[in-house]
Amino acid sequence: MLVVLSALRSRLEDLLTERGQQILVVVSPAAQSDREARGVPYPMLSVAAWDDRRQLSALADELAALPVESVVTTDEPCLRAAAFLRERLGLPGQSRESATAGTDKHIQKDVLTAAGVPVAGHVPLDSVADIESAAELLGWPVVVKPRRGFAAIGTLLVRDQAHLDRLRASGAFGPQALPASLHASGIHRGLDHASGGLMAEEGIDVLAEFHCEILRHQGREVYAVPGRYPGPLLGTAVLGSVLLGRDDDHTQQVIDLARDAADALQLVTGFAHVEILLARSGDLLVGEIGLRPGGAMLPHLLRLQHGIDPWALSADLAMGLIPQVALRSGGPTVAWAAPIAPPGWITGMDSADELRKQPGVIDVHQLVHVGQQSPTRVGTLTPAGHVFAVGDTAEQAEARARQAATAWQITTSDRPPHEAPPVR
Known part of the structure; x- marks a missing residue:
């Protein structure tokens, strides 16, 4: 039996079920209720908090009576819990030390610094009240984030003292209205009560932000694929990416630095x-660095560009299979961009078919529909849809994807559909 810890999405357990694997899925209570309503075919157990040692110990005792072969996850909030269960059950896999370095941002940066990997200056914080003292040490601006955060949720760039005062007055450090499925991670409590504490780091003047997707199997690199975001994640409202070819000026440097970081975290x-x-x-x-596949639509982007399916490869690893990948060479470059719907109730929007007529567009995913309420953006999550476009260069593909996303007309109202106008 394979035990799958799942916090954010069900793709891994769905694939394992399709492959005929016997699985047991551990989820939050909210996720369990949602999946029971969907009628999923696999059994489930739940924990209310991924970092609650008492609950995890009780879960380990329950699993010890079952024929568990491995404990797996692809979700960052579950990495430490999965490592804890493996240790208690005597199963192989990622160690607790590696899982901690992969999820605690302060410990991670200490590990990277010790390995000679360049990172921004950083300090741990006991509370939001320590931001001023951190700024005295690091200088303004500072980036404040939960040490155990993910998807940029709760991460804030604080420009100066006056900005800090405004953020405090607005309640920016308090609890956040997040989906119930995220509550088991504790991220909804806000920076005032962050599970695992806070950290501050230098507010780097960022010109561009890259990413690199890596997969290894028993020390062998299966792939290392670099990409570039449309802009620094803390400085742009546009979500997306374009994968970089070998001829890009930064490709090899990004790959080398990503490899060094993965080595430091014992991947x-x-x-x-x-x-x-x-x-x-x-x-x-x-x-x-997150010790998991890239989020949002990066897996789909890899599939379109290189024929890589990270979810299928995750299932291979869970089943003890050797991942087989042959990267595509040549051909056009693929980019992805995600439009964000204006706040309110959606009264009109272009169809996905209309967007497919835009230059270079090869795929469109529509996530919202007329009559629904526009989703509130949660970190780098919950856009209105996704657009994928090709170009002869990374720059052309990126421009086409962004142009199509910008052209996606979505109108909203502050009133729900069919609501009677107020009596005046």
Whole structure:
């Protein structure tokens, strides 16, 4: 039996079920209710908090009576819990030390620094009240984030003292209205009560932000594919990416630095998603590294560009199979961009078919429809849809994807559909 810890999405367990594997899925109570309503075919157990040692110990005792072969996950909030269960059950896999370095941003940057991997200056914080003292040490601006955060949720760039005062007055450090499925991670509590504490780091003047998707199997590199975001994640409202070819000026540097970061975190078998900052000074720094596949639509982008399916490869690893990949060479470059719907109730929007008529567009995913409420953006999550376009160069593909996303007309109203106008 394979035990799958699942916090954000069900793709891995769905694939394992399709392949006829016997699985047991551990989810949050909210996710369990949602999946029971969907009628999923696999059994489930739930934990209310991924970092609750008491609950995990009880879960380990329950699993010890079952024929568990491995404990797997592709979700960052579950990495430490999965490592804890493996250790308790005497199963192979990622160690607790590696899982901690992959999920605690302060420990991670200490590990990277010790390995000679360049990162921004950083300090741990006991609370939001320590931001001023961190700024005295690091200088303004500072980036404040939960040490155990993900998808940029709760991450704030604080420009100066006056900006800090405004953020405090607005309640920016307090609880966040996030989907119930995320509550088991504790991320909804906000920076005032962040599970695992806070950290502050130098606010680097970032010219560009890259990422590198890595997969290794028993120390062998299966692939290392670099890409570039439309802009620094903390400085742009546009979500997306374009994968870089060998002729790009930064390709090899990004790959080399990502490999160094993966080495520092003892990645032997599994995925890494490494984010790398290009500072105005010209230096490249590792922003963060997650020991899991890249999120949002990066897996689909890899599939369109190179025929790589990270979810299928995740299932291979879970089943003890050797991942087989042959990267495509040549051909056009693929880019992805995600439009964000204006707030309110959606009253009109272009069809996906209309967007497919835009130059270079090869695929469109529509996530919202007329009559629905526009989703609130959660970090780098919950856009209105996704657009994929091709070009002869990375720049052309990126421009086409962004142009199509911008052209996606979505109108909203502050009133729900069919609501009677107020009596005046």
